[in-house]
Amino acid sequence: MTDAFSETPARPLVPEAGLPSSAAAPEVGIALPAQSQWRDVWRQFRSHKGAVTGLAFLLLITLFCAIGPWLWPVDPGDLDVRNKDVRPIYHVIWDAEAKTTWAHPLGSDQLGRDQLASLIAGGQVSLAVGWTAMLLALVIGTLVGVLAGYFRRLDGLLMRFTDLVLALPLLPLLLVMMLLFRDALRAAFGPETGIFILIVSAIGLTSWMHTARIVRGDVLALKEREFVLAAKSIGTPARRMIPRHILPNVMSPIMVSATLGLAAAIITESALSFLGLGFPSDFPTWGKLLFDSTDRMADFPERVIWPGLAISLTVLSVNYIGDGLRDALDPRIRGR
Amino acid sequence: MLTYTIRRLLLAIPTLLFIALVVFLLLDLAPGDPLADQPLTIPPEVREEMRRALGLDQPAYVRFGLWLYQFFVVEPKVLIDHIFGTSLAAGDARVISWQFKLPVMDVIVQRMPQTLWVVGSAYVIGVLIAVPIGIVSAVRQYSILDQIGTFISMVGFSVPTFFTGVLLIVIFSVQLGWFPSIYDTQLVVDDWHSFLMQLRQMAMPVFVLALFNAAQISRYMRASMLDNLTQDYVRTARAKGMDERVVVLRHVLRNSMIPVVTVVALGVPTVFGGAIITEQVFKVNGLGQLLITAIHANDLPMVQTLTFIFAVLIVLFNLIADVLYGMLDPRIRYD
Numbered sequence: 001m002t003d004a005f006s007e008t009p010a011r012p013l014v015p016e017a018g019l020p021s022s023a024a025a026p027e028v029g030i031a032l033p034a035q036s037q038w039r040d041v042w043r044q045f046r047s048h049k050g051a052v053t054g055l056a057f058l059l060l061i062t063l064f065c066a067i068g069p070w071l072w073p074v075d076p077g078d079l080d081v082r083n084k085d086v087r088p089i090y091h092v093i094w095d096a097e098a099k100t101t102w103a104h105p106l107g108s109d110q111l112g113r114d115q116l117a118s119l120i121a122g123g124q125v126s127l128a129v130g131w132t133a134m135l136l137a138l139v140i141g142t143l144v145g146v147l148a149g150y151f152r153r154l155d156g157l158l159m160r161f162t163d164l165v166l167a168l169p170l171l172p173l174l175l176v177m178m179l180l181f182r183d184a185l186r187a188a189f190g191p192e193t194g195i196f197i198l199i200v201s202a203i204g205l206t207s208w209m210h211t212a213r214i215v216r217g218d219v220l221a222l223k224e225r226e227f228v229l230a231a232k233s234i235g236t237p238a239r240r241m242i243p244r245h246i247l248p249n250v251m252s253p254i255m256v257s258a259t260l261g262l263a264a265a266i267i268t269e270s271a272l273s274f275l276g277l278g279f280p281s282d283f284p285t286w287g288k289l290l291f292d293s294t295d296r297m298a299d300f301p302e303r304v305i306w307p308g309l310a311i312s313l314t315v316l317s318v319n320y321i322g323d324g325l326r327d328a329l330d331p332r333i334r335g336r
Numbered sequence: 337m338l339t340y341t342i343r344r345l346l347l348a349i350p351t352l353l354f355i356a357l358v359v360f361l362l363l364d365l366a367p368g369d370p371l372a373d374q375p376l377t378i379p380p381e382v383r384e385e386m387r388r389a390l391g392l393d394q395p396a397y398v399r400f401g402l403w404l405y406q407f408f409v410v411e412p413k414v415l416i417d418h419i420f421g422t423s424l425a426a427g428d429a430r431v432i433s434w435q436f437k438l439p440v441m442d443v444i445v446q447r448m449p450q451t452l453w454v455v456g457s458a459y460v461i462g463v464l465i466a467v468p469i470g471i472v473s474a475v476r477q478y479s480i481l482d483q484i485g486t487f488i489s490m491v492g493f494s495v496p497t498f499f500t501g502v503l504l505i506v507i508f509s510v511q512l513g514w515f516p517s518i519y520d521t522q523l524v525v526d527d528w529h530s531f532l533m534q535l536r537q538m539a540m541p542v543f544v545l546a547l548f549n550a551a552q553i554s555r556y557m558r559a560s561m562l563d564n565l566t567q568d569y570v571r572t573a574r575a576k577g578m579d580e581r582v583v584v585l586r587h588v589l590r591n592s593m594i595p596v597v598t599v600v601a602l603g604v605p606t607v608f609g610g611a612i613i614t615e616q617v618f619k620v621n622g623l624g625q626l627l628i629t630a631i632h633a634n635d636l637p638m639v640q641t642l643t644f645i646f647a648v649l650i651v652l653f654n655l656i657a658d659v660l661y662g663m664l665d666p667r668i669r670y671d
Contacts, residue, residue: 290498312491315494
């Protein structure tokens with residue numbers, strides 16, 4: 001998890017149009033200075049095959065979870081008692097005797113719940129947890145990083161605190177946190193919302209440190225640049241300087257750590273569910289579906305494989321997007 | 337270097353004390369009752385008596401102080417007694433697990449070999465696989481080998497261990513029946529047959545963990561080799577007419593190993609943490625599984641001690657990584 005962070009470009013984006021583009025096509029670089037940067041980034045991103053495939057797959061699976069309930073209007077909690085333990089429909093190909101029905105194309109579990117509907121509902125929860133936890137971690141990390149980098153007085157304090165949190169054994173603490181606050185939040189917000197809030201905040205609070213460190217380093221370097229000095233000398237106060245000049249220039253490391261954070265959050269959520277400390281049992285997430293099926297995986301391997309594939313492919317595509325983004329946002333690589 | 341090490345060691349003490357306090361306060365907030373699994377027929381006054389026997393009637397700072405005293409004074413004494421046969425700790429109360437009614441450290445020492453065997457060998461194998469893959473990937477950049485290597489490391493890095501583990505069980509123990517799906521900790525290795533048994537039951541958990549570790553480390557190795565291959569000294573070495581093998585294996589490899597060695601050191605404690613899931617999948621009763629059962633059973637002394645040991649490992653290996661970095665790279669000066 002940690003290695004990818006340190007590979008992120010240590011230097012910020014060039015605020016003007018990228019050097020390589022103007023070198024390659026001088027007349028275009030002069031005519032369209034404002035547009036060319038993001039167009040360059042997109043062109044470089046498109047040339048990374050893995051990243052484009054990853055982006056396509058992520059969009060596809062998000063769409064699948066978002067509009068799935070309309071395409072397949074079956075309630076995942078519905079108990080179809082007559083059709084328990086139905087095998088997936090493709091099973092007929094090698095085993096004509098298998099119990100299959102078009103009513104459950106991916107089969108059903110030991111209580112007769114439809115697996116396709118569970119997969120859709122589980123995907124919605126897993127992706128929602130991943131995105132919100134990642135955004136939370138990003139906001140905290142960026143805040144701490146910018147404050148520590150920009151204000152020298154806060155630097156020592158905030159960075160010592162970051163180092164301290166990094167030294168905590170996070171997975172055990174996550175497990176303990178889940179156990180501690182589960183009942184309190186469940187009582188306050190209801191079983192599903194309560195656990196959602198708990199998981200999101202637990203993951204967010206334990207994964208902001210790398211973003212904070214990277215952002216701080218970049219802000220420290222940016223502060224020495226001429227355009228910041230120029231802005232400062234015309235009297236720009238910090239509250240305008242940070243959103244206008246600092247934040248846009250640290251967007252690239254933030255975006256790269258966003259992709260890594262999304263992948264890590266999805267894995268952490270499913271790991272928690274897998275260890276039995278995630279969402280309640282009748283509430284499907286991909287990790288939960290996988291965990292519930294491990295007891296009978298000898299007879300019904302497909303119930304383990306589908307949610308596992310969903311988690312793995314989503315994380316894989318997000319990681320590829322991160323790789324492509326890192327290359328695309330690095331001005332040293334972009335012109336090649 | 338020595339002053340730096342000593343300063344870092346001194347600085348580690350308040351850090352660790354703070355972590356111990358955080359863990360203690362978190363656990364102290366726990367709503368769970370450690371007597372919840374006792375029969376309901378126990379009369380309230382006996383229940384009160386049991387709580388007092390566990391020390392739960394004391395205020396939090398007394399219990400924290402007691403735990404610190406037991407962990408840092410009594411347990412080392414027990415260790416010295418054990419090694420030299422003295423009796424320094426005679427009569428001192430040790431940290432007792434509520435779940436097993438045994439000293440926490442004894443249970444941990446019992447569980448340690450399983451974790452060390454499985455996790456330790458997985459880490460060593462992972463590093464041994466990762467280094468050659470990283471070298472080949474970097475030297476033959478964008479070749480077929482590089483593409484395959486990067487793809488496998490990406491997959492190993494993305495697929496969670498609980499899925500690879502379950503998948504291996506489905507394929508190799510359910511379909512093919514080659515390996516047992518459950519790790520038998522009762523197995524005593526005393527002859528060739530039982531040794532083969534041990535190897536077979538270790539194969540799958542070790543493979544899962546080794547793949548995960550190798551994926552991470554080979555990415556580092558590749559990036560570090562690529563950084564070094566474009567350096568001026570490499571061009572000089574080639575210009576002198578040196579053999580490509582010598583250039584890569586002697587000059588580039590040794591310089592590229594510097595950041596990788598620190599990464600390997602930094603990864604050791606996270607392996608203990610990450611192994612919690614793998615141990616759960618293969619039912620290896622090591623430290624990770626001990627932690628999970630202790631959390632479920634509200635065994636607070638056990639959770640406190642184990643979490644603290646993990647924290648000690650993290651702080652210690654952070655220090656080792658920094659010191660190694662300074663020793664291997666003479667350009668790095670901390671003082």
